[in-house]
Amino acid sequence: MEPKVFDAGDIDIAWCPGCGNFAILDALKQALAKLGTKPENLVIVSGIGQAAKIPHYLKCNVFHGLHGRTLPVATAIRATNPELTVIAEGGDGDMYAEGGNHFLHAVRRNPNITNIVHNNMVYGLTKGQASPTSQIGFRTPAQVDGVFLEPFNPVAVAVSLDASFVSRAFSGDIRQTSEILARAISHKGYALVDLLQPCTSFNRVQTHQWFKENTYYLDDSHNPGDRVEAFKRATEREKLPLGILYLHPDKPTFEENLGVYREDKDPLYRRKLRLEKLRALIESKRGL
Numbered sequence: 001m002e003p004k005v006f007d008a009g010d011i012d013i014a015w016c017p018g019c020g021n022f023a024i025l026d027a028l029k030q031a032l033a034k035l036g037t038k039p040e041n042l043v044i045v046s047g048i049g050q051a052a053k054i055p056h057y058l059k060c061n062v063f064h065g066l067h068g069r070t071l072p073v074a075t076a077i078r079a080t081n082p083e084l085t086v087i088a089e090g091g092d093g094d095m096y097a098e099g100g101n102h103f104l105h106a107v108r109r110n111p112n113i114t115n116i117v118h119n120n121m122v123y124g125l126t127k128g129q130a131s132p133t134s135q136i137g138f139r140t141p142a143q144v145d146g147v148f149l150e151p152f153n154p155v156a157v158a159v160s161l162d163a164s165f166v167s168r169a170f171s172g173d174i175r176q177t178s179e180i181l182a183r184a185i186s187h188k189g190y191a192l193v194d195l196l197q198p199c200t201s202f203n204r205v206q207t208h209q210w211f212k213e214n215t216y217y218l219d220d221s222h223n224p225g226d227r228v229e230a231f232k233r234a235t236e237r238e239k240l241p242l243g244i245l246y247l248h249p250d251k252p253t254f255e256e257n258l259g260v261y262r263e264d265k266d267p268l269y270r271r272k273l274r275l276e277k278l279r280a281l282i283e284s285k286r287g288l
């Protein structure tokens with residue numbers, strides 16, 4: 001399958017020239033084409049932000065919802081129709097700040113979805129305030145004395161919660177990023193891709209060059225099945241490791257754990273709503 005299958009057609013793209021989002025869009029199309037995903041079977045759920053505009057630039061089904069609320073929507077879509085490929089995608093603010101609570105519990109629930117987070121360490125859409133992943137000392141018009149909080153570390157948090165798949169990528173390397181994305185999308189269970197990305201307009205510190213100098217790829221000596229080792233790598237600060245940090249592949253997914261699928265595998269969306277059963281249930285609870 002060719003990546004152009006996912007082209008959205010003649011559409012104005014709102015991103016700034018040089019934005020890492022263009023490379024992420026390319027890498028995602030390549031990964032989806034490699035996996036043979038059909039646009040009609042793909043749903044991208046996004047929130048609010050520059051990153052969250054991505055499903056509008058792709059041919060796929062889209063749910064563009066509230067800021068920070070991608071993960072519960074994506075979890076529900078997948079639970080209702082386990083035949084779909086479901087991606088929850090957005091920025092570091094969308095996913096780790098406004099959606100931070102959902103992030104923690106999506107990891108715990110382990111729905112079979114892919115969570116792609118464009119991490120430019122800044123709020124891009126709202127013109128450059130600090131995000132939870134902004135580095136200490138980062139000055140903005142809102143953080144005039146510079147950020148003094150320890151940055152939120154999504155990969156370490158995901159490993160600590162025993163996530164099923166934890167990875168980090170860099171938009172400057174399209175080939176490696178598309179490989180990581182393909183592995184994440186084909187993984188059964190919740191898969192995090194924390195995708196480092198320069199913001200050319202509002203983050204003049206973490207530039208393309210900064211990411212090149214401050215990252216490195218994990219090699220074969222890293223065993224992603226070793227959780228303690230993965231946590232050590234995830235908490236490295238000198239240089240940020242890229243690649244697959246942690247894997248716990250055989251965890252039951254949220255959908256598999258749901259009672260409604262125990263005996264009947266028919267997707268929920270295909271089943272008839274049994275109003276009389278619901279009415280009887282409500283009646284049985286009256287006066288309790």
Ligand SMILES: Cc1ncc(C[n+]2csc(CCOP(=O)(O)OP(=O)(O)O)c2C)c(N)n1
Binds near residue numbers: 051094
């Ligand atoms: C409930 C709510 N709070 C705040 C906002 C304002 N807001 C819109 S996007 C955004 C942050 C965007 O940053 P990020 O998710 O990192 O995306 P980027 O633009 O950097 O890709 C904020 C705070 C909002 N739309 N809704």
Ligand SMILES: [Mg+2]
Binds near residue numbers: 119121
């Ligand atoms: Mg951002």
